[in-house]
Amino acid sequence: MEEILLRELVAIIEACRQCGVPVYVIGAYSVRAYGYLLRHSLDLDLAVTSQDWPALAEVLRGRGFVIEQRPLWVRATRTVEGHLVALDIAIDRVTDLDTAYSYPLRVEEVVTVQSPDLPFPMPVFSLEGVFISKLLALRDNDVVDLLAILTRPGVRKLSPGELWLKAQQAGLEDAVSSRLEELETILVSGEAEAIWFDRMGSLLDDTDCRVALTRVRELIQLFENAAVNTEASER
Amino acid sequence: MTQENVPPAMSPAGCALPPEMIALLAATSEPYLITGTVAAFQYHRWLSPPPGLLALKVHASALGDWEQMLARDGVRAFTSPPSQRDVEALDLAVVLDPTLTPALYARRRMVGSLSYEAPEDLVLTLLARSRGETSIAEAAAILITQHEQIDWDYLAERAIASGQARPLGILGEIIRREAGTRYVPTEFVTRLRRTPAFPATDETRYYPLNWRVKYALRRNRPERIRSTYPDISAHWNVTVTLPRHVIAKVVADLRVA
Numbered sequence: 001m002e003e004i005l006l007r008e009l010v011a012i013i014e015a016c017r018q019c020g021v022p023v024y025v026i027g028a029y030s031v032r033a034y035g036y037l038l039r040h041s042l043d044l045d046l047a048v049t050s051q052d053w054p055a056l057a058e059v060l061r062g063r064g065f066v067i068e069q070r071p072l073w074v075r076a077t078r079t080v081e082g083h084l085v086a087l088d089i090a091i092d093r094v095t096d097l098d099t100a101y102s103y104p105l106r107v108e109e110v111v112t113v114q115s116p117d118l119p120f121p122m123p124v125f126s127l128e129g130v131f132i133s134k135l136l137a138l139r140d141n142d143v144v145d146l147l148a149i150l151t152r153p154g155v156r157k158l159s160p161g162e163l164w165l166k167a168q169q170a171g172l173e174d175a176v177s178s179r180l181e182e183l184e185t186i187l188v189s190g191e192a193e194a195i196w197f198d199r200m201g202s203l204l205d206d207t208d209c210r211v212a213l214t215r216v217r218e219l220i221q222l223f224e225n226a227a228v229n230t231e232a233s234e235r
Numbered sequence: 236m237t238q239e240n241v242p243p244a245m246s247p248a249g250c251a252l253p254p255e256m257i258a259l260l261a262a263t264s265e266p267y268l269i270t271g272t273v274a275a276f277q278y279h280r281w282l283s284p285p286p287g288l289l290a291l292k293v294h295a296s297a298l299g300d301w302e303q304m305l306a307r308d309g310v311r312a313f314t315s316p317p318s319q320r321d322v323e324a325l326d327l328a329v330v331l332d333p334t335l336t337p338a339l340y341a342r343r344r345m346v347g348s349l350s351y352e353a354p355e356d357l358v359l360t361l362l363a364r365s366r367g368e369t370s371i372a373e374a375a376a377i378l379i380t381q382h383e384q385i386d387w388d389y390l391a392e393r394a395i396a397s398g399q400a401r402p403l404g405i406l407g408e409i410i411r412r413e414a415g416t417r418y419v420p421t422e423f424v425t426r427l428r429r430t431p432a433f434p435a436t437d438e439t440r441y442y443p444l445n446w447r448v449k450y451a452l453r454r455n456r457p458e459r460i461r462s463t464y465p466d467i468s469a470h471w472n473v474t475v476t477l478p479r480h481v482i483a484k485v486v487a488d489l490r491v492a
């Protein structure tokens with residue numbers, strides 16, 4: 001099934017490239033592009049601006065996808081070799097259904113990343129953008145991905161300064177700050193281990209937990225300091 | 236043991252086990268059941284199991300034999316959950332769960348030459364081990380995809396006997412709400428609802444007692460805990476806190492609503 005998904009993804013990305021349509025791979029496959037995905041996923045998520053959506057829709061219809069409007073995104077489905085391939089497409093913003101936190105595409109440029117375990121480069125958000133979109137959702141899968149980004153080598157390291165800048169450009173400093181505090185609580189309370197075990201069937205290593213907690217606390221501190229500095233400069 | 240109830244799409248080829256492990260399991264005369272996420276995936280074909288990990292239910296008396304049988308390059312048997320770093324260092328980590336009974340084994344499902352825990356038993360295994368939202372979602376996905384094959388009487392009996400009537404009943408009602416009433420029989424939910432209530436502790440007052448609930452309780456702000464399904468909460472005298480997106484995503488992905 002994963003092979004089919006990857007084949008579809010490659011074909012869509014290639015068709016978009018040929019048409020000059022900037023499309024972002026988001027969700028699990030963007031985490032995978034940066035070399036941080038420790039789980040498997042059958043979810044394909046894309047994002048596109050409203051300006052480029054008609055062109056992407058044309059590419060998808062051309063490949064036999066049926067497009068269905070959902071409240072906060074568009075779902076495109078197609079059956080390939082008896083398997084349903086479903087794409088969820090965010091337009092202009094990646095919005096979390098529960099909290100309505102919303103990360104705007106306008107703060108991102110397409111970054112093309114070659115993951116060590118994928119046969120083709122993927123157009124994705126910056127790693128900081130991936131981190132913020134996962135942090136805003138903060139579901140079990142997102143917690144697993146965030147901990148991997150904080151503790152594993154990956155293709156590149158998260159830049160705290162860039163993270164603040166992206167949050168600021170998106171107008172999400174408070175939301176990100178509050179979510180970082182929730183992530184800290186999850187780590188301190190032992191809930192991270194529970195979530196990890198439930199999703200991965202393995203135990204989160206103590207060292208990884210400590211490293212993640214240290215990094216989260218550094219980020220919380222950075223956001224507090226940056227907020228104070230911004231306030232002071234505005235005065 | 237039944238084979239006829241297994242959907243045709245389910246084949247051992249669909250699972251992520253290395254071929255030599257499939258061969259070993261197919262050849263052994265020692266009883267076992269594939270359980271956990273690998274078994275769940277065989278039934279729901281929804282959430283991919285994490286790579287490099289296999290859970291087997293085996294007889295407690297056979298633990299040593301299994302450890303010996305599995306001692307080979309890149310494979311290691313564990314009698315408690317391994318750490319993630321252990322899993323990543325191996326080709327396959329096998330977690331041996333010594334709770335196999337003759338009754339569970341008799342109910343096994345054969346997929347090709349491999350033995351899987353029956354879906355009813357697996358649903359209860361998943362709910363019992365649930366510590367986050369994933370296992371609950373997987374249990375829901377199995378009930379939805381297998382609803383025509385599920386032995387609902389057996390499932391109710393086992394749930395009541397194992398003290399899981401309430402979580403399973405709540406999940407049944409949520410599935411009926413999110414996916415449609417045809418996926419879980421009315422009588423099943425009614426029967427589970429008749430089981431006596433548990434004493435009210437945090438563990439039983441909120442379902443599930445997830446990090447969001449604990450976060451609010453630790454801050455002494457229980458008023459911030461909102462029920463995600465108020466009417467279902469009232470049926471079970473509990474605050475249901477399972478975020479709506481959890482089962483809604485299963486339903487959307489399985490395209491059953």
